[in-house]
Amino acid sequence: MDPKVKLELERLRADDPLGRSEDPFADFREVLLLGLEHRFRYRHSLGKSSRFFLALEEGVLLATRCERCGRVWLPPRPVCPNDLQVTRWTELSGKGTLESWTLCPRAPHYARTGEPYLLAYVALEGVSTLFLHQLRGVGPDALQHGMELHAVFGNEPVDHPLERFWFEPLEL
Amino acid sequence: MDDVVVLGCGLSPFRSSRFDGSIRDWVAEAVLAALADSGLEHQQIDQSLMAYESDHLAGQIGQGVIWHDTLGLTPRPTARIEGCGATGGLALRSAFAYLRAGLSRCLLVVGAERVGKSVSTATAGEIFAMSSDTDWEFPVGGHFTAYYALLMREHMRRYGTTEEQLALVSVKNHGNARYHPLAQKPKELTVDEVLASPLIASPYKLLDCSLLSDGAAAVILANRSWAQANVPRFSERPVVALTGSGCATDYARAGDRPRDALAHFTAKRLAGEAAYAMAGISEPLEEIDVAEVYDSYTGAELMAYEALGFCPPGASGPLSEEGVFSLQGELPVNPSGGLLGFGAAAGATGVAQAVEITAQLRGEADPRRQVAGAKRGLSDCHAGTCTVAAVHIFERKDI
Numbered sequence: 001m002d003p004k005v006k007l008e009l010e011r012l013r014a015d016d017p018l019g020r021s022e023d024p025f026a027d028f029r030e031v032l033l034l035g036l037e038h039r040f041r042y043r044h045s046l047g048k049s050s051r052f053f054l055a056l057e058e059g060v061l062l063a064t065r066c067e068r069c070g071r072v073w074l075p076p077r078p079v080c081p082n083d084l085q086v087t088r089w090t091e092l093s094g095k096g097t098l099e100s101w102t103l104c105p106r107a108p109h110y111a112r113t114g115e116p117y118l119l120a121y122v123a124l125e126g127v128s129t130l131f132l133h134q135l136r137g138v139g140p141d142a143l144q145h146g147m148e149l150h151a152v153f154g155n156e157p158v159d160h161p162l163e164r165f166w167f168e169p170l171e172l
Numbered sequence: 173m174d175d176v177v178v179l180g181c182g183l184s185p186f187r188s189s190r191f192d193g194s195i196r197d198w199v200a201e202a203v204l205a206a207l208a209d210s211g212l213e214h215q216q217i218d219q220s221l222m223a224y225e226s227d228h229l230a231g232q233i234g235q236g237v238i239w240h241d242t243l244g245l246t247p248r249p250t251a252r253i254e255g256c257g258a259t260g261g262l263a264l265r266s267a268f269a270y271l272r273a274g275l276s277r278c279l280l281v282v283g284a285e286r287v288g289k290s291v292s293t294a295t296a297g298e299i300f301a302m303s304s305d306t307d308w309e310f311p312v313g314g315h316f317t318a319y320y321a322l323l324m325r326e327h328m329r330r331y332g333t334t335e336e337q338l339a340l341v342s343v344k345n346h347g348n349a350r351y352h353p354l355a356q357k358p359k360e361l362t363v364d365e366v367l368a369s370p371l372i373a374s375p376y377k378l379l380d381c382s383l384l385s386d387g388a389a390a391v392i393l394a395n396r397s398w399a400q401a402n403v404p405r406f407s408e409r410p411v412v413a414l415t416g417s418g419c420a421t422d423y424a425r426a427g428d429r430p431r432d433a434l435a436h437f438t439a440k441r442l443a444g445e446a447a448y449a450m451a452g453i454s455e456p457l458e459e460i461d462v463a464e465v466y467d468s469y470t471g472a473e474l475m476a477y478e479a480l481g482f483c484p485p486g487a488s489g490p491l492s493e494e495g496v497f498s499l500q501g502e503l504p505v506n507p508s509g510g511l512l513g514f515g516a517a518a519g520a521t522g523v524a525q526a527v528e529i530t531a532q533l534r535g536e537a538d539p540r541r542q543v544a545g546a547k548r549g550l551s552d553c554h555a556g557t558c559t560v561a562a563v564h565i566f567e568r569k570d571i
Binding site for chain 1: 187298311314325428
C-alpha cells in the first residue's frame with residue numbers, strides 16, 4: 001500500500017458479479033477501498049419538549065394536553081395535531097399498563113443498556129398515546145398484556161436525559 | 173387520458189457488497205440495462221428522478237445530480253425523491269405526476285442505495301434507526317426490528333398469528349429468490365431453520381429480517397402517445413401501463429397512532445384503496461395476478477396482505493399456511509424474493525418492485541417464477557413502520 005497515503009487502504013481484485021465470459025468492465029477490476037470517517041457534533045435543542053426532560057430531574061413525568069379536544073400527547077406536542085391548538089403541560093401519575101413488548105438479546109451499540117433488554121409500549125394513565133421505553137426488573141416470561149407498570153427513576157449517571165427513567169411492574 | 177407506460181427496466185445485481193463498483197457504477201449498470209430493454213437512446217429521456225434514502229449511507233450529499241451527469245443527462249432537469257423505505261414508490265408516483273402534467277414525456281426513474289458492507293451491520297442499523305424519532309425512540313435503544321416486533325406482538329395477541337406463520341413468509345421469499353439470477357440470497361429454507369436463527373427482537377429472528385443490500389434499479393416511463401411515435405418496435409412488444417397510484421401517511425411513531433390500529437398498516441390500506449379506485453379494482457384478491465409487497469420483516473408481509481385487502485384483518489397467517497401467496501397460489505406475492513430474498517437497498521427497492529412486476533406482466537420473468545398469464549400487478553412499499561405508503565398498479569395494455 002502507498003506509504004504516502006495516511007488513510008487506511010485496501011486493494012482488491014473484484015470480479016464481475018455477473019460472471020460474464022466477456023466482461024465489459026474488464027479494464028476496471030482493480031479496486032481500492034478507503035477507510036473514511038465523518039464525525040459531526042450538534043448542539044441539539046430539545047425545543048418546546050425541553051420541560052419534559054427538565055422535569056425528569058424531579059422524578060416527574062409530564063405530558064401535553066390539548067384544551068380543545070382533550071387529547072393528551074406523550075411524547076409532548078406543543079401544538080395538538082388534532083386541531084392545531086397550543087397545548088398545556090399536565091403531570092402524570094407515572095403508572096400505566098403494558099400494551100406490547102419485545103425482547104432484544106443484543107443492544108445496538110448506541111444504546112447504553114444491559115443485555116438482554118426489553119422494549120415496551122406503555123399505555124400511561126391519562127395519556128392518549130403509547131409511550132416507548134425500556135422495561136426492567138422483570139423477565140419476558142412474566143409479561144402479560146395489560147399488566148400494571150410504573151415509571152422508576154434511577155440514580156446512576158446516564159448519557160441521555162430519557163434514560164433517567166424506565167418502567168417496571170407495579171407488583172410482582 | 174394518455175396512458176403512462178413502462179418502456180424499459182434494468183437492475184444491478186443486489187449483493188451484500190459490491191466493492192467492484194461504486195454506487196454510481198451500479199446506477200450506470202441498471203440504466204444501461206433499462207435503455208437496452210427500451211430500445212431508446214439516453215438523449216431521448218427528458219427528465220430524471222433519483223430515488224435514494226440516505227446521505228449518511230452514501231457518504232455523499234447531492235448524489236442525484238452526480239448520477240444524472242454520470243448518465244450524460246445534463247442539461248435536462250432532475251430531482252431527488254426521498255421517503256425512507258417508500259422512496260422508490262414515491263419516485264414512481266412522482267414520475268406519474270410529471271408525465272400526466274406534461275412536464276415530461278419520457279422519464280427515467282433511478283433508485284439506488286449503498287446498504288451493504290461499506291458500513292458495519294451495526295452502523296447500518298444505527299443509520300436506519302436515525303429515521304425513527306431521534307429524541308424519543310433512538311435514545312431508549314430503539315431500532316427497527318424492535319419497532320416492527322412491537323406491532324407484530326399485538327397482531328399475534330389479537331389474532332393468534334404464530335411464529336411458524338411468520339417463518340413461512342421467509343421460506344417462501346428466500347425460495348422464490350432461487351429463480352432470480354440477480355437475487356442476493358436465494359435459499360431453500362425450512363420453517364425450523366427460520367425459527368432456529370438468532371433472535372433479534374422477539375418474535376423476530378434473523379431470518380425474519382430483510383437483507384442489507386448494495387443495489388440499483390431503473391425504470392423508463394413515458395406517455396403512450398410519445399412512445400408510439402418514438403420507440404422502435406413499440407407496437408410489437410407487450411405494453412405495461414401504470415394504471416393506479418396511491419399514497420397515504422400515518423404518525424411516524426407508531427405509539428401516536430390510534431391504539432386499536434397498532435396491529436394494522438392503516439396508511440397502506442388507504443394507499444391501496446386510492447390505487448384500486450384509480451385502477452378500477454374492487455376485489456383485489458381476484459383482480460390482481462401478482463404482487464411485490466414490502467417484506468421488511470416477515471410479519472410486515474402478513475400485515476400487508478391485510479392492509480391491501482388480499483384478506484380480512486387477522487387472516488393472513490392461516491392463508492399463508494394454505495399457500496395462497498406462494499408462486500403456485502391464488503395471488504403470488506414477492507416472486508422476486510422480495511426484501512428478504514432478493515435484497516433490500518432502500519431507495520432501489522420500490523423501483524426494483526416495478527421492474528419485477530413489469531417482467532411478470534410481459535411474461536419475461538424466469539419461467540420458474542413467472543406467474544402464468546399475469547395481466548395485472550401491484551407494487552407496495554412503505555417508510556418506517558408504515559409511516560408513508562406507496563401502492564402502484566400495473567396492467568398489461570397492448571395496442
